[in-house]
Amino acid sequence: MTHTVTLVPGDGVGPEITEVVRSCVAELGTGIEWEVQQAGGSVLEAEKTPLPERVLDSIRRNEVALKGPVETPIGKGFRSVNVQLRQSLDLFASVRPCRYYPGIQSRIRDPEGIDLVIVRENTEDLYAGIEFMESCGADGPFLRFLKEQKGVELGCDTGISIKPISVSGSERIVTFAFEHARSNGRKKVTAIDKANIMKYTDGLFMNVAEEVSRRYPDVAYEHKLVDNMCMQLVQYPERYDVLVLPNLYGDIISDLAAGIIGGLGVAPGANMGSEYAVFEATHGSAPDIAGRDLANPVGILLSTVLMLFHLDERSAAERLQGAIAAVLQEGSQVTADLKRKGDTTPAAGTRAMGRAIAERIQAL
Numbered sequence: 350m351t352h353t354v355t356l357v358p359g360d361g362v363g364p365e366i367t368e369v370v371r372s373c374v375a376e377l378g379t380g381i382e383w384e385v386q387q388a389g390g391s392v393l394e395a396e397k398t399p400l401p402e403r404v405l406d407s408i409r410r411n412e413v414a415l416k417g418p419v420e421t422p423i424g425k426g427f428r429s430v431n432v433q434l435r436q437s438l439d440l441f442a443s444v445r446p447c448r449y450y451p452g453i454q455s456r457i458r459d460p461e462g463i464d465l466v467i468v469r470e471n472t473e474d475l476y477a478g479i480e481f482m483e484s485c486g487a488d489g490p491f492l493r494f495l496k497e498q499k500g501v502e503l504g505c506d507t508g509i510s511i512k513p514i515s516v517s518g519s520e521r522i523v524t525f526a527f528e529h530a531r532s533n534g535r536k537k538v539t540a541i542d543k544a545n546i547m548k549y550t551d552g553l554f555m556n557v558a559e560e561v562s563r564r565y566p567d568v569a570y571e572h573k574l575v576d577n578m579c580m581q582l583v584q585y586p587e588r589y590d591v592l593v594l595p596n597l598y599g600d601i602i603s604d605l606a607a608g609i610i611g612g613l614g615v616a617p618g619a620n621m622g623s624e625y626a627v628f629e630a631t632h633g634s635a636p637d638i639a640g641r642d643l644a645n646p647v648g649i650l651l652s653t654v655l656m657l658f659h660l661d662e663r664s665a666a667e668r669l670q671g672a673i674a675a676v677l678q679e680g681s682q683v684t685a686d687l688k689r690k691g692d693t694t695p696a697a698g699t700r701a702m703g704r705a706i707a708e709r710i711q712a713l
């Protein structure tokens with residue numbers, strides 16, 4: 350079956366790592382047709398926006414996209430391209446699998462067996478952008494409201510962020526996590542929050558999670574507080590399977606989990622909604638190494654594995670995943686950041702690592 354996928358090469362190292370994806374996918378012989386759409390810093394001057402409408406139209410048409418990292422110009426009044434994509438396409442779930450691949454250096458003593466999926470709510474919480482600068486001028490009425498309605502007196506030097514968490518938003522993300530668990534043969538969902546302190550927001554999330562869990566008797570369910578979870582993930586990461594979290598905790602725990610499997614360079618990701626899915630590496634555009642054949646392509650390649658599973662191209666997904674795992678385990682054709690301690694042989698470039706993975710695909 351042929352699938353047309355929107356491909357956004359992105360900025361910095363984006364074009365180099367997406368080129369590796371194209372050559373590996375060509376080797377798989379799957380019917381993926383790429384519709385290339387440029388976004389980010391490279392189009393900003395000509396199109397006056399880093400995310401032109403044609404990119405969104407292409408994703409709406411194809412329903413699936415693979416995206417390289419894009420730069421958001423700082424201090425020029427542009428919203429982050431990633432935030433804009435999430436909002437425009439209602440990509441309410443951020444999915445970050447963190448699986449350890451032998452050969453990668455991890456600071457965890459026994460990383461084998463780490464195979465987590467983090468499902469983070471993408472639209473609500475303290476990231477909703479409802480903020481008030483410290484001041485008694487324009488925001489005075491809000492401080493007055495707090496005093497009158499809540500009896501809380503805050504000084505004029507206090508900044509305020511609002512944390513909206515809704516029943517509907519919580520229900521759809523927890524349902525997404527259980528559906529993901531069920532369709533991927535996973536055994537347990539852990540809901541994480543700080544319900545003991547923030548009863549009307551995190552408490553709500555916890556209650557909804559418990560309620561949704563009753564609809565999935567075939568998937569185990571447990572609840573943990575986020576501070577305990579940080580410690581658990583460092584000490585016993587192999588005990589966890591699918592984690593579901595509100596936005597802020599999800600952001601933090603996603604990076605913690607990436608850290609224990611070897612860092613953002615090897616962590617894939619996807620932003621998904623009920624209609625569209627955008628797959629992407631979790632690292633940035635790495636401008637310091639751009640154009641030098643130094644970038645590690647593993648994050649975007651593992652995101653491509655996720656994309657192939659999503660497109661129901663199971664065999665192609667497994668072959669690509671197997672080829673990446675084999676090259677990582679063997680350890681000689683990897684980029685400098687993946688070299689093992691004490692290995693003094695020269696590192697491979699981005700292209701050479703890509704070629705080694707493509708050759709493995711042929712052999713599998």
Ligand code: NAD
Nearest residue numbers: 418419420421614631632633634635636637638644645686
């Ligand atoms: P970064 O991830 O680009 O770089 C941090 C460090 O990690 C750098 O030293 C870089 O060389 C290294 N690195 C990153 N990816 C690598 C790879 N594939 N192989 C080897 N080394 C790699 O983070 P940053 O410097 O904070 O951000 C740079 C730009 O990327 C910013 O404009 C930021 O807005 C953007 N960004 C985009 C995304 C995205 O599109 N998803 C995510 C994060 C940052």
